[in-house]
Amino acid sequence: MATTTNYGWTTPDDTALVKDGASAIRTLGSSVDTTTKNLNPETTLGDLSFRSSTSNVNTRLGIGSSAQVLTVAGGVPTWATPAAGGGMTVIASGNLSGSSVDLTTISQDYKNLQLILRDFYSTNVCLTRIRLNNNSTANNYRQIGSFSSAANYSTPDSAFFISDQANQQDNSSAGNHCVFNIFDYANTTTKTIIQTNFGYSYSSGTPSVGTIAGYWITTDNIDQINIAPTSGTWAGGSYILYGVK
Numbered sequence: 001m002a003t004t005t006n007y008g009w010t011t012p013d014d015t016a017l018v019k020d021g022a023s024a025i026r027t028l029g030s031s032v033d034t035t036t037k038n039l040n041p042e043t044t045l046g047d048l049s050f051r052s053s054t055s056n057v058n059t060r061l062g063i064g065s066s067a068q069v070l071t072v073a074g075g076v077p078t079w080a081t082p083a084a085g086g087g088m089t090v091i092a093s094g095n096l097s098g099s100s101v102d103l104t105t106i107s108q109d110y111k112n113l114q115l116i117l118r119d120f121y122s123t124n125v126c127l128t129r130i131r132l133n134n135n136s137t138a139n140n141y142r143q144i145g146s147f148s149s150a151a152n153y154s155t156p157d158s159a160f161f162i163s164d165q166a167n168q169q170d171n172s173s174a175g176n177h178c179v180f181n182i183f184d185y186a187n188t189t190t191k192t193i194i195q196t197n198f199g200y201s202y203s204s205g206t207p208s209v210g211t212i213a214g215y216w217i218t219t220d221n222i223d224q225i226n227i228a229p230t231s232g233t234w235a236g237g238s239y240i241l242y243g244v245k
Contacts (some may be wrong), residue, residue, distance in 0.1 A: 037055065043060065045223060048060075093225030099233045100228035104223070107243060111184065126229050128178070130226065139217070143161075177199050192215060195211070198212070203209075
């Protein structure tokens with residue numbers, strides 16, 4: 001019996017008898033029906049199909065879930081939830097009170113952390129101290145700063161200080177603000193880089209802005225942040241900790 005070029009459907013030979021016509025038509029029709037179904041395996045609204053490894057046979061891909069995207073896995077199309085992109089998620093927030101505020105059990109699921117302090121001040125004229133994992137070991141913290149109203153400095157210490165160490169933040173709601181960035185905080189193979197931007201008033205009332213760059217000498221991952229005045233207790237202010245993707 002003769003066959004078609006592309007799909008191999010059986011057709012009558014030129015010498016076939018007329019009595020075989022009905023059988024030949026049924027055979028050809030069945031072949032067409034089977035091939036058409038193999039090429040169109042969709043059964044449900046939203047289905048897609050793609051060429052499978054078997055010649056002239058397609059594979060049905062059912063519709064994905066809401067918000068999923070079409071991607072490729074293992075060499076074939078598939079629906080998948082898109083990977084999380086950039087963005088910031090609030091991990092913790094509240095008001096500054098007492099002698100210190102501890103942010104504990106910080107999730108390790110982000111790339112960086114950003115701590116924002118607003119309108120913070122204490123009962124005494126003092127510095128603001130930030131420690132990681134409540135670690136107060138001398139020389140574990142190193143930072144260098146550039147300030148609008150004082151000389152730069154570089155020093156190892158037992159904490160990060162939001163100030164230039166030559167002057168102190170006012171003990172009033174004069175508008176002290178700080179953005180404290182901790183990069184790659186879940187990494188346990190290298191030191192942790194810190195970058196701080198701040199603006200505040202000196203005890204003399206002269207405003208200042210500055211930037212501090214530093215690093216934490218240990219290679220521990222960070223799951224706790226301690227925020228405290230170096231003297232007195234918190235009299236006002238708020239904090240918000242973001243996880244950054």
